[in-house]
Amino acid sequence: GRPVRVDLEADAGDYLHHVASLVRDIRAGLLQKAVISRVVPVPEEIDFPASFAAGRRANSPTRSFLLSMGGLRAFGFSPETVVEVDPERRVASQPLAGTRALTGDTELDRKLREDLLADPKELHEHAISVKVAVDELAGPCEPETVAVTEFMTVKERGTVQHLASKVVGRMPEGAGPWQAFAAVFPAVTASGVPKPAAYEAISRYESQARGPYAGAVMKVTQDGTMDAALVLRSAYACNGRTWLRAGAGVVEQSRAERELEETREKLMSVSRSLVGRADRTAEPADDTGAAEGRPRPPR
Template sequence: MIPQHQTALASAEGLLNRYHSGNCFFLSSPQGTLLTEGELAVVTGEEQQFQASLVSQKVKIIWEELKRSGYDNPMIVGAVPFAPGKPARLIVPEKVFWEDRTQMDADAGSGDQQSPGTVLKLEEEPSPADYMDGVERALGKIRAGELSKVVLSRTLRLTAAADVDPAQLLRQLAANRSGSYTFAVDLPHATLIGASPELLVSRRGKMMITNPLAGSAARSADPVEDQRRAASLLTSGKDLHEHAVVVEGIVEALRPFCRTLEAPERPSLIQTPTMWHLSSEIKGELLDPAITSLDLAAALHPTPAVCGAPTEAAREAIEEIEPFDRGFYTGMVGWCDSRGDGEWIVTIRCAEVSGRDLRLFAGAGIVEGSEAAAELQETSAKFRTMLHAMGLDN
């Protein structure tokens, strides 16, 4: 149920080709493909630090003003960072384009491979050795009973010989079928772009769905080995425990909002071109039709899938161990309309692009039984989504 002030274009490819950085928001999901242009209003000031109640108040005031000006069902789009107190990027767009179909042609983006050419500089933060040291520190906290899970991430900073075009990179991610949710968001000094496999929450009328992913294995080019890895993931005690921690946390966060809530007893498998993931689709019926997708997303963010459990203890461990600010990585990106419908995606498999500079992100969930070398390898596999779209080997 996209806002009615929409404009139809010929296809999802038409929206993809229309996208350009600097004035657009783009999100392609199984529900459809959304492109917005321009800004009618920007959520600014204190509300922009994503205090959910203040954001909702500010947005509702803006929406009411727009409705009096003839907009039937205005929306908000944008991105929220991982850490509380950091500025979000949330706007009310001027134009909204929507296409129900999401399937791109098989040759979408072909011949248009985004490559930065010569990479003049590549920095890993933290270094592989330091990342594994961080995993060991996290395992110490888990053994001490401070945590049951914490997600530790690292970045790749690339400086290319030529500017990277976000529009080309977005087209390549879509062509590669890199994830269920392909997105691009304008930030003040960069473009946030990615292909996430993970739905934070979707709300349609009184029904909501969330689809957490936790527990992962890298894909193999050998079909036999690839299937072995998938089967092993489904029976891995360590990964099933990690997934159960996430599902339990999400159900607990959603229970106050839902009349009914259904979660599968065991996870299933989903795949991307680079990874296998354990997946659980959790569905609920809302208690109150006034509860918006933004309300639900704020209650869930950040889930144990990208932070850990308990949440505050995991956040403290991340601040202590990770040597960088995540920014919008492991935040959320999406939309909400004035009826409360909307869709918010977990911001993973992504990069920040600014001219010749790119910053890529990847993380892994640390639980009892995790091994530092294996977690490092998992982050390396997750980097491949963006590296492949840029025409670079990992």
């Protein structure tokens, strides 16, 4: 199909200003971290199934989804799960925070990975997110079962590589997956620390309501299984508009230019795969998700 070009500099000036203002808020002690995002319009209608298929080949997501429901169309390549619960009430969350580009040049990517693992700002941003995940799982889980089983590994996700950790726990008899979900959602890696102050910062500095961005697409089954993927690295269409959205975690050591660059790196994981609509017959026919055996959204 015909590729669709997107201007990744849309809103860049405002974003730089907002990051700088947020850093001042953090230095004033209002909060430790917030993830603020920016919206990039897509100038024409896209073929969602074709764009999803192209993006799925080009990315390495934890989960993928394609959906059409309630007037919203979206597809995405989620880098992380918010929460996973199995029938034995074992719970896992996978915080990703800390980012460098993934270019496909082996030597450059190795240098970027080493830089990521040695950058005090990225390590700090990641560590405080993991601490929140541990604290949150200690609520629904038996506290002695909560542990960090992976810490600061590097996961490759399309056009970026992230610091990744895994936090696990086990809920007591009688507990259900929604208790685990309620404890961790909204995800710390798309909101901030502490969460209430981060929500306020997001409402101050983001120009448009998030809608599905940073939400969750999930599969829930009768046996108590839940698999909830974070809605990031996605394209959206609603009410005649099509757009992309990406954010970056801002902490005290953040530099606005680098955070803007990080949003570009994340946007590229979707923008490079957009396919234009040839006609009006390309829309998904129903409200199901499709994702290589991955989670379908609830009906």
